[in-house]
Amino acid sequence: MFFKRLKASGLGQNSYILGCGEGIAVVIDPRRDVEEYLELAQNNGLSIAYIFETHRQEDFEFGSRALADATGAHIVTGKHELFGQSDIKLENGQELKAGTTRFVALETPGHTPESMAYAAYTKDIGATCWGIFTGDTLFVSDTGRTDLSDPAKTRENAGILYDSIHERIALLGDQTLIFPAHGAGSACGGSISDRDDSTLGIEKETNLVFKTSREAFMDHKVAEKLPRPPYFSQMEKVNLQGGRPRPRSGVRMLQPREFHERMKEGIVIDCRPPDAFAGAYIPLSYNVWLQGLPAFAGWIADENTPIFLVVEEPRHIHEAVTSLARIGLDRVEGVLAGGIEAWRNQGLAFDRLGTTNAQECAERMQKDRISVLDVRDDHEREQKRIPGSLHIYVGDLEEKIPPLPKEDELVVHCSVGHRAGLAASILRRSGFMNVSNLLGGLKAWEALHLPLEKPAKPTDPNNGSKS
Helix, strand or coil, X not given: CCEEEEEECCCCEEEEEEECCCCEEEEECCECXXXXXXXXXXXXXXXXXXXXXXXXXXXXXXXXXXXXXXHCCEEEEECCHHHCCCCEEECCCCXXXXXXXXXXXXXXXXXXXXCEEEEEECHHHCCCCCEEEEECCEECCEECCCCCCCHHHHHHHHHHHHHHHHHHHHHHCCCCEEEECECCCCCCCCCCCCCCCCEHHHHHHHCHHHHCCHHHHHHHHHHHCXXXXXXXXXXXXXXXXXCCCCCCCCCCEECHHHHHHHHHHCEEEECCXXXXXXXXXXXXXXXXXXHHHHHHHHXXXXXXXXEEEECCCHHHHHHHHHHHHHCCCCCEEEEECCHHHHHHHCCCCCECCEEECHHHHHHHHHCCCCEEEECCCHHHHHHCECCCCEECCHHHHHHCCCCCCCCCEEEEECCCCHHHHHHHHHHHHCCCCEXXXXXXXXXXXHHCCCCCECCCCCCCHHHXXXX
């Protein structure tokens, strides 16, 4: 039996290819860059016959249509209209056989109205469920967010999600392997485990959805307050058509002076780590570290934005362009040839950002010399925070610039410094001249046992109280 989980760097997105016997394979929730599925199938003598979509997906662009065109595979979905175009639409409980493996479709609304899960029964274990592809319904140690389809119905959708899991998925047996569409780092869940592997039995012992009452679970989902990146709306539209093929044109390398002229057409995204960016960067650049592109580039650019890239090393170009394409950002107009070193050597202007460490920041706060801005999301801030700090989520920062004098000293922090690098670059673009990134972020702050505000510990979720 051939089985492979493919993880998309920076997105926390999982897709799967499963050999089903008799040389037949299926792919579940493919991303837009389909070459790896084709290579895996070819190298293992497999024919991709079916492509399963668990739901429309909001955080990345599907590769279903491109993969179907390349292989002749049929796209399989549920019957809900939000799936858009597909070849086979399955009702709840309906079966589909691929090779010697049976798949049973389960309607699991809650995360989104159309959400589906697919339970797989392999020939060697007969009527026992081998595993279930749960989409965003059930994650490892978490469940999908319930605010995306309509924030006003977050609580109602949470109840629907709870019922879907208990009435459909929970009945499959504790041995059932869990294969979710996302892992840690995804914007589609608040507390997804770093573990990739789990079973239904493990989830029943560890996952809040099984450890608490329906009412308490609904309370928990209402309190979750996860950010919704603006590009999600575009992904929902294009995924109705199974996604779009990637453009085949190459990326143009621009020498420094040409880059300097062309960058005025759009935005510059510098993909280097925040400490390297702080040392020298092109004025008005955004700093989005390489692995953060899929999660954060969609906050500062849309599908029509011309993008000019600065990378640390040439080998990073492919990853940067692919990461942007996975969220529908195709207009990479050029990459700075030779990087910042070549820019500097041409005598072109560059800026610097301040940096600070946790001890220095704490000492300066005691002397009332600085303001500290926390750019983590609401969920993180509710767990712990630096006393006296301000708060604006990094994704909202351009629309909610803090009402402080532009000459004030401002220290920006997140968990370790990456999101703070983006935030600092946004603030500099907005005219703040005395901005520093707290390198090491809250992790370094905690390591030095510096003061933190923490909420009261929640009571046992089994008693029906909030989690």
